[in-house]
Amino acid sequence: MDFDALLGNDALKQRLSVSLSRGQLSHCYLLSGPSGSGKHTLAKLLAAAMQCTSVRRPCGQCAQCRKALSGMHPDVITVDDPEKKTVPVKLVRDACADLYIRPNEGAKKVYLFPRAQDLNAQGQNALLKCIEEPPAYGVFLLLTEHAEQLLPTIRSRCVELRLSPLRDELLHKELSARFPDAQPDALRSAMLRSGGYLGQAVDLLNEGSELLPQTKAFSEAYCAGSAGALLRVLAPMERLKREQLRPILLQWAELLSSAAASRSGPPPIGAECSKITQSHTDAQLLRAVEAVQHAISLTDANVGTAHICGMLCVKLSEN
Numbered sequence: 001m002d003f004d005a006l007l008g009n010d011a012l013k014q015r016l017s018v019s020l021s022r023g024q025l026s027h028c029y030l031l032s033g034p035s036g037s038g039k040h041t042l043a044k045l046l047a048a049a050m051q052c053t054s055v056r057r058p059c060g061q062c063a064q065c066r067k068a069l070s071g072m073h074p075d076v077i078t079v080d081d082p083e084k085k086t087v088p089v090k091l092v093r094d095a096c097a098d099l100y101i102r103p104n105e106g107a108k109k110v111y112l113f114p115r116a117q118d119l120n121a122q123g124q125n126a127l128l129k130c131i132e133e134p135p136a137y138g139v140f141l142l143l144t145e146h147a148e149q150l151l152p153t154i155r156s157r158c159v160e161l162r163l164s165p166l167r168d169e170l171l172h173k174e175l176s177a178r179f180p181d182a183q184p185d186a187l188r189s190a191m192l193r194s195g196g197y198l199g200q201a202v203d204l205l206n207e208g209s210e211l212l213p214q215t216k217a218f219s220e221a222y223c224a225g226s227a228g229a230l231l232r233v234l235a236p237m238e239r240l241k242r243e244q245l246r247p248i249l250l251q252w253a254e255l256l257s258s259a260a261a262s263r264s265g266p267p268p269i270g271a272e273c274s275k276i277t278q279s280h281t282d283a284q285l286l287r288a289v290e291a292v293q294h295a296i297s298l299t300d301a302n303v304g305t306a307h308i309c310g311m312l313c314v315k316l317s318e319n
């Protein structure tokens, strides 16, 4: 089995297999990468490898592996409360106290932090104390989408395992196997939007790659080059909250970017995209992408949606 269940990331898997065969494992790993990049899969495999009783670890077959892979191992402990916005400090302190009780049945006691970036300063300081000098059987697996949000003192004690996006070919093969009935356009769109991360592409295909009603309306108005039509699309959106506006704008940016990219690369995805390509020049498309991306960045800042939509209407109409 080794680390095969994690797709791609060959160099990282090779590195881990070598460390395992030489018995040179670290007691603290930082698994970093965006959502859907394979952090949880890798954490399961690592936890199994730590407990596995076979020669080639993880074997996936022995009782220790099976328990670790199914999340049932008593010495693989998840430190989190998904109901809470930040990981409660108490849970970190409890884990640190528990660390000094020897493993039940495994070779190691593995503490898994599924969202280390959501530890506040107090939580991180509590964690720091227990990763400084753990007993020989203590292992910490910290998962994070934002490694930079962890204290440098924590990062310096971890071996960082950074997950990479998958090659197009590999991602396409995997998605085609998982979604045999998906349209080629839908697969390609999910691949582009996911940035190469399998988990994100799977989510997109599960959600369906349907365009949002606002995106369809935007596409028609933009192709018609009508300022009035754009205003009719954008005005009702002024009432949305920033977190509702953002996914719509992300889809617009994706549509415009694929239209721009289709001139020199792959053919446009979907009818809307090809109409946009035909009705606008490269320069116009690039300006539109910039305007939408600027609007998306404003949804992260403290700017009202009315202002964002107003600005976007002016910029897209000028274009």
Ligand SMILES: [Zn+2]
Residues within 6 Å of the ligand: 051, 052, 053, 054, 057, 058, 059, 060, 061, 062, 063, 064, 065, 066
């Ligand atoms: Zn095993």
